[in-house]
Amino acid sequence: MNRRRFLASAAALGGLGLAPFVAMGGTCANELGPWIPSDQFLAELPRIMQAFAVPGVGIAVVEDGEVVWNRGFGVTNALTRAPVDARTIFEDASLSKPVFAYLVMQLVDQGVMELDRPLVEYRRLDYLADHPWIELITARDVLRHSTGLPNWRKSPATEKLVPMVRPGTRIDYSGEAIFWLQLVVEKITGQSLDESMQAHLFGPAGMQDSSYTWNAGLATRSVYGHRAHDKPGMGMPPQMFREQWSIAQQVADRSGKPLSSWKYDDAVRALPEVMALAPPGLVAWPGDILANAAASLRTTVQDYAAFLTLMMARKQRASWEVTEATRLAMLTPQIKVPGRWTEKGLGWNMEQTRDGSVFYHSGSNGDIFKNFAVGDAQRRRGIVVLTNGGSGSFVHQRVVRAATGYDLLSYDL
Template sequence: MKKLILSAFILFIVQPSSAQRNIKRPDGGTMTAAAIDKVVHKLMDTAEVTGLCIRIISNNQPAYIKAYGFANKAKKQLNDTATSFYAASLAKPLFAYTVLQLAQDGVIDLDKPLYTYLPKPLPEYDNYKELAGDDRWKLITARDCLRHSTGFPNWRDADPGKKMGIYFTPGTHYAYSGEGIQLLQMVVEAVTHRSLEDIAREKIFIPFGMTKTSFLWQPRFEEDYAVGHNIQEDTLHKDRYTHVYAAGSMETTIADYMRFIAAVMQHQRLGNKYWGQAFSPQIVINSKTQMFSLDTTSVADNSKIQLAYGLGWGLFQTPYGRAFFKEGHGFGWQHYSIAIPQQKTALIIMSNSDNAESIFTELVQKLTGVTIPFEWESYHPYRGTAKLAEEQLRMFTGVWHNERYDTTVSLVNGRLKVEAPKVGLPPTNIYPENDHHLFLKIMETDLEFVKGADGKFVKAIADDEGEHYELTRVK
């Protein structure tokens, strides 16, 4: 064990300086550290991404790592590569890799119905009592949970009926489900009589040298942790998980998580049989979007990129080989990881900003040359904002009226804010697209301002989520 930990330390901590060499991309091109830095800074600044961490693996070796922006903007605390981030759904592949090791050890069979591992029928458990009367729960396997084909909703609270249900025969269709991951965690802990935290520590954290990763909040994280930020870059409450959730209670760092990805790429702790199953298509994805995919009639042609799910990761074909990928998303947290084992390359992006997904498509493309399935992932590109002088911003300020309500635009600490109390809009950031056009990020609302003979704005034409009307200046 000591030799294993030491080798992990040497492989991932003692790394060559990315500033002294070019970093090879999967498409054959190269980038310097300075070029990467320039791309990241420009995108973050344009899209108002509060904080971000990036790590790149090239030729199976650490090639670039850097933290950007704020861990806590309100306190002016900067991110570091050792700053703890909430991992959100980046926890799921790590859980999957743990389960695959248990399958390799003969502890669990990926294709054996999960209920056979439990002492009583699934509907007799409080969390699953709503499945009574639908015997399809007897079909669900560990493979179904890891490839998202259980038939469960993502989360029962998001279900239209706010209850648990099976929406299609397990194993026949893809539909992303955190509930499926949680069911498998319950079975794994029942079979092993151990907590997932203990199992993950044995199978993943210790062997891969992940000293700042846990499914539970640890006192050591208090030394350096990030908080999430919303679209307006306001800081959000930091959750400190005291219960293990395989689907998303994990805390980690950019350095630790790439240790995991690097180990996976090198087949560590998994033989060819289970590694091959994890990273070969286990179910074809024909849904139009990743989430809200319970409607089996919602068919899209994803065959051009061979979009599918393996066991714990999404898969698609690039011009440079098959890629495996995983996203993470929570309030104030947005992450993306992608690896192409054939090219021995990987990229992980971790962000504590709700604006980060708007730059992921462009950022991944510029750093790797790969176009990700952004429409399926519902990634909407950022809108560029203009850098206007204070006197130009002040021209928008005032009270703007239409027959239904008044709208106030003000300038606060160099930022434009809009509010309309009558329709429940609190002071909210509004952004200049140019010197006569403003837009909101939290909803599809644009305001086109029109000048009068005196050169001042006298009215605004609103495009409010498809509805058009005029506002006139009254103050």
């Protein structure tokens, strides 16, 4: 249903005394119109962005299983004032995780990986602790965040990775676990993360502006992150991935092997040379200069919305996509933990609304990038909001609430 028809319907409801209900985001608003933010809200969006010091925002919407609308607002860099446009690349932060989960499930469908086989049987890394719980961790544990591993070690160059609890007993959000699974996938496929993603997902899905790594073209089109509105400072804040990879790029250029082809062993070999070029504290271990399945995905907002379409219900799926059973498994609760108001699927979180379950994920890198994506698989709709500000969550909450009518508990994560 297009916006003209939606507004006409809303006006008719107003004549019936139902307009206040629609305005509050009641079920009528949800059923009548697409998840495209209204013109009235979009007119207010620049004021909201200014209030929270968020220079740039990208929004894309999926309806009936297709990307139907996208728009950029503001600038990529508060100093240069380059506008956000259709080619702007955002740093997706933890929205990287569901995309990587899709690759893992493709490999499971192909029979080259098993969800419940211990990861140590595929690849035992030298930084893993000698601990019996390490032996129990599986890909299922990683994708539902039940490994017991920490999010990130404070001193990865010297600290062993050890579970805090027995795997499968509670939820512990862990980027470390995702990174370990990434290295398992690397061992299985013989490819770097980006090579695998391009071959299995980005290429077939037409996500031409997506990468987990770095190059000069991505650098030119990528947004810069900005401080939160309540954390003032002079100049641009540190741009972690940009700074680390800009130095790694110099080493890659000398070696003749692009960063997109680097595997873990390449990063190990390059580490001393990179550390010699980097300022103290910027680079500490190989993971700092390697594509990171948990956090380093960059896409246009349209590309991420194209990924959301793969999670929608439909009768037929392409041969390269996950099977329908696998898609359903990704959106099915995988672990029961008393007292939780959200569920963990495989790569996605789920929350119940008045209309049923929605899947979602948020993203935050370095307190300078904040993102959110949510979808309703059965109604074949979704929305993704990418920002380049540390207070971007205050913006994406308002965008998603205005578009969907849902006041999700997950906004406050």
